Amino acid sequence: MQEQTDPPGEPSPGLVSTAIQAITQHIRSEGLAPGDPLPSEAAMTRQLNVSRTVVREAFRSLSAMRLIDMSAGRRATVAKLDTGAMSMVIEHGITTQQISVQQVYDVRRTIEMRTVALAALRRTDQEAAAIAQSARLMRENFTNPEAVMEHDIAFHEAIAAASHNPVFSLIVTAFSGVTRRTWVIGWRTRSSDEAQLKMIKGHEDIADAILKGDPRLAAEHMAEHFDKSVKALLDAGIA
Amino acid sequence: MQEQTDPPGEPSPGLVSTAIQAITQHIRSEGLAPGDPLPSEAAMTRQLNVSRTVVREAFRSLSAMRLIDMSAGRRATVAKLDTGAMSMVIEHGITTQQISVQQVYDVRRTIEMRTVALAALRRTDQEAAAIAQSARLMRENFTNPEAVMEHDIAFHEAIAAASHNPVFSLIVTAFSGVTRRTWVIGWRTRSSDEAQLKMIKGHEDIADAILKGDPRLAAEHMAEHFDKSVKALLDAGIA
C-alpha cells in the first residue's frame, strides 16, 4: 500500500519530518477526532520503512506540541485543542528577548477588547457567574497576591471562553504564562491598598457589564483596565 | 554540579519532559540568544543521567516547536521566533473540527484591524512600498488564482510586519496555512471578473491608507475587506 523507496528529488529533510507529516496526514485523511487512537509505533515503523527511533521521535514531537496524547501502554490518541505549544513559543520569544512584555500586552488588549464584547453578547448565565465569581475571589483574597493573580488569570480566561470562539481562548491562555511572570510587578506598583482595590474594582465593572450584556461598556472597562496595567508595568520599568 | 538522583515526590511525568524543561531552563538561565549553541546531546546525557534516547527526544521536541534549530553534525542552536508550532496547532484544530474557519476569520479580523492601524502609524517607507507592491502583484496576476492568493497572504503578513510587533506577525502568519486551504473557495464565489477586481481594489485601498498614514481609514477598509471575505465564505457554505 506504500512505495517508500526514497523517491529521488527530495534533498531529504530528515526522516522524522517525513514521519510527522505522515502522522498528521493520517489524522486528516482518516478524519480522526479528539480521543481517537493512532496507529501503534510498530505499525508506523512498518508503513514508513524506518526504525522505531524515527517514528518515536515523530510521535514525541507531536506530543510536545500537544497535538496528540501519549501514555505508557496505550496507543497515542488525537488530542483536544491545547495551548501548550503556543505558550512555549511565546515564552521562548520572551526569554530570548525577541518580544517584549509590552508587545504581548498590546496583543492581549487587542484581543480581549473583542473577547469581552463577544462575552457580553454571547455569555450563558453560567459563564457570567463564573466571571463574576473570579472577580469576587480576587477581592476576597486580596491580601494574598498569588491568589489574586490566579483569579485574575482565570477571570480573563473565563471571558475568552464566554466568547465562544476557542481560538480566542487558545491565544489568551497562551499568554497566561507571561502574565504569571510579570503580574506581581504590576501589583507592587499599585503600592497602596486603595490602588489595589481600585484595580479589582475594574474587574468587577467588567464582570457587571458582561452580566448586563452591554458589549460597549464592557469593552470600555477592559480598555481602561489594560491601559492602567500597561502604565503600571511601564512605571516599573518593564521594556 | 548536579544531583539528579530522582528526588522523591515526583510522580515522574516522564524523563523526556524533564529533559525538555532542563534544556529550556538552560536557555533561560544562560540568557542565550538566537543562534547561540546548546550543549551537545552527550553533555546533556551526562548532566541528566539519562540515555541519549531521552535527550534526543527532548531536543527533537523542541525542534518540532521551532524553539531550537538542529542540523547534522552541528550542535543545536537557539532558534529565531518562528510560527511553525502555532500553525500546526491551528491546522490541527481545523482538521479535527475543533475550530471553524469562520472562527479563525473572526480572530483574524480582530487582529488585523489592529495591525493595519499600527502599520499606518508606524510603517517605514520601505514597508509601505512592500505592502503596495503585494497589492499591485495581485492585480497583475489576477488571472492566476494561486498567484493572487500568495500575494494576498504576503500582503497581510507585510502589514503585520509593519505593525512592528512580532507577536502580531506570529499570529497572522500562523493563520496563513488556513487561508491557503480556504482562499480559493472565497475567490470562486466572486464569480465575475468584476467582483474579483473589486476585491483587489479593496487591498489597494488598504495599502493607500497605510501609505497616507491614516489608521482610521485603513481600519475601515480592512473591516470591509473581512466582512466581504466572511460573507463570501458563508455564501459558499463554509461552517
Next chain:
DNA sequence: GATAATAACCTGTCATACAGGTTTTGAGGG
C-alpha cells in the same frame, strides 16, 4: 605563516533488549 590532511566530535538512523503498563483472550466456574 598558509594550507591541506587528519583526528575528534557531533548528529541521524538502526537494531536490540527489557521493564512496566494495557488490552485481549480464553479457560473455568457459576
Next chain:
DNA sequence: CCCTCAAAACCTGTATGACAGGTTATTATC
C-alpha cells in the same frame, strides 16, 4: 450462556551499542 479472572499479546518508556556521514579542531607539511 454469562461472568470472572488470570495468562498472553501488545504497547510504550528507556537504555545500550553501533555505524554512517557531516562539522569543527588539530596538526603536520610545505
